[in-house]
Structures are given as structure tokens and as C-alpha cells.
Amino acid sequence: MVRILLIGCGSVGRGFLKVISRKMEWLRSAGIDPVIVGVTDSKGGLYDENGLDPEDVLRKKATGGFDNSISSLDLIEKVDFDVGIETTPTNAETGEPGLTHIKKMLERGANVITSNKGPLIVDFHGLCGFAKKRGLSLKYEATVGGAMPLISLIEKTLAGNEVYSIEGIFNGTCNYILSRMEKELFPFSHVLLEAQELGIAEKDPSYDIEGIDTAGKLVILANAIMDMKVGMKDVEIRGISEITPEAMELATRNGYTIRLIGEVRKNTGKLRVYPRLVSKSHPLAIYGTLNAALVKTDLAGEVFVSGRGAGSIETASAILNDLIGLYS
């Protein structure tokens, strides 16, 4: 039996509950018997040491049926659980509330899986060192590229390789905007509005379009994969808001497109987010909301991966993969 405490019941948290419900039989047959002992959101939660029915939690979440006397920190302190899943909103400056949740879950002796970038951007080595000292695991596949299996690809499938560089498209909103600008040659502001109407861009899109979100993912990759000790201040960041239809037209006429690329290089130690000319025949010339990454290594050479960087079920797929990795 694996007792799970889920902190955060938004898009990703609810996706995880749906996935657990859908895959319950398969998980049991694989020898993992997941039991959700507690779930919280910002205002309350649910708790049952004998296990909550994921479908019932989803119903109660939708109908305001969470118990307001329950708080995340209370459950973390009092409930017995094996793994905590942290899916609260990302705050790249303070890491909170996720940073405190993760520390306290590790202090309780639980493994942790997170989709929340904030705590890792702020204190990657502190948290990983803390987990390691206690013989626990901190897993975070969902924080970079959603369902795109990048961290596990490098850590497991490419184990033993030295990674020279990682360059990629880590923000689906920017990629959608640039894809549309390329196709229609519309101005940036027009396409941004369209993306907001479609729910692809946030009401306040600055985090995405100014490159901050991509920079946070680079910081996690550099610390996790490249053995660096870096934070947001170490990333050179330029977003996409100044790209004009004229620049895009010039690029396409010459066989290129423009994409927001995040790159980290081991030899220079440099982390950069910037709009770059990409040949239309290059693997990173991807379209729509997809994410992609090109990893350069000493043994395997170049490895390319692409997938859905966001989405409720897609991101839950990465969390499920971390869970299976921990308990199979």
C-alpha cells in the first residue's frame, strides 16, 4: 500500500485524481496499491486514513464539499503518509507555499513528487540534499515540459552520458504565439489576444511571454542534470513581446522561423532564454503548444524529445511516472 497525501487540487491535482482512478486496477496489478489519505486546496481539504475515493474527492471539490477546518500544514503534521504530491501554484521568487510543504513532508519521512517549479528554482540543492540525507526521494519530472519525458530520459535512459547542452522549447504559450505569427504574419498583440481567448495564454501572460517560465525550467535542468549551482539571477532572459511580423516574414522568406529557446551549456556555464532563428528543417521548429528538447551528449550524441508541456492529464502522467518509479 502507498499512502498518498495530495497538496493542491487545481488542474494538475484533479488530473492526478482522475488518472489514479483510471489506472487503479493496473497499478494494483503492478504491485502498487495507491491509497489517497488526504487532499487539500487553499481553503480546506478531505482526510480519511482508510482511503478517499478519488471520484468522490473530485465531486466534493466541484461542489464546495471540502472541510474548511482542514489545512495543508495540519495534514502534513498529523497524517501518516508515504508520499506527498505537491501541486500548488509556482512562485519563482519565494518558492512558497510549496517550499514549506515539501520541507515539512520530507521532515515527516515521506517521499515527495512535485509539479511545482517554485521550490526547486529557489532551493534545488537544499531540498535534494535534505531528502538524500534522510534516505528519501524528491521527484520532479512534471516541473519541466509536463508530459515530455526529459528528466527521466536523461537520468535513466541516458545514464552514464555526459550532457554537454540542453536546448529546447519549454513554454507552449510562446510556441503557440510564434507559430501563429509565422503562419498568419499577425502582430504579436493580436495573436496574444487570440491565445488568451482560447485559454492558451493566462490573463496576465507576462510570466510566459517574458521568458520567466522558461528560465525557471532551465534553472531546474542546470541544477539537476548539469551539476550546476544556479538560480534565476544567472539566466540571461529575453522574451518574445518585441518580435514583429516583419522580423518573422524576413525569417520565413530565408527558410527560418523564430522560436523562444531556452539553452544551458556545460562548457560556458551559460543559461539563456531568447528568441532565436531556427531553420524550418531543424527539429526544434515545432508548432502549436508542443514542447521539445535537444540534448547533446558524449556517448549517445544528439537526442531529441517532444511532447505536451502542459495539461491536466498530461502533467498527471508525469507525476504518475514518478510514483511508479518510486514504488515498482
Ligand SMILES: NC(=O)c1ccc[n+]([C@@H]2O[C@H](COP(=O)([O-])OP(=O)(O)OC[C@H]3O[C@@H](n4cnc5c(N)ncnc54)[C@H](OP(=O)(O)O)[C@@H]3O)[C@@H](O)[C@H]2O)c1
Ligand atoms: N497546469 C499545467 O499544465 C502544469 C504543467 C506543469 C506544471 N504545472 C505546475 O503545477 C502546479 C499546479 O498547477 P495547476 O495548473 O494545477 O494550478 P492551479 O489550477 O492554480 O491549482 C493550484 C491548486 O493549489 C491550491 N493551493 C493554493 N495554495 C495552497 C495551499 N497553501 N495549500 C494547499 N493548496 C493550495 C489551489 O487551491 P484552490 O483550488 O482553493 O484555489 C489549487 O487547488 C503549479 O506550480 C504549476 O506551475 C502545471
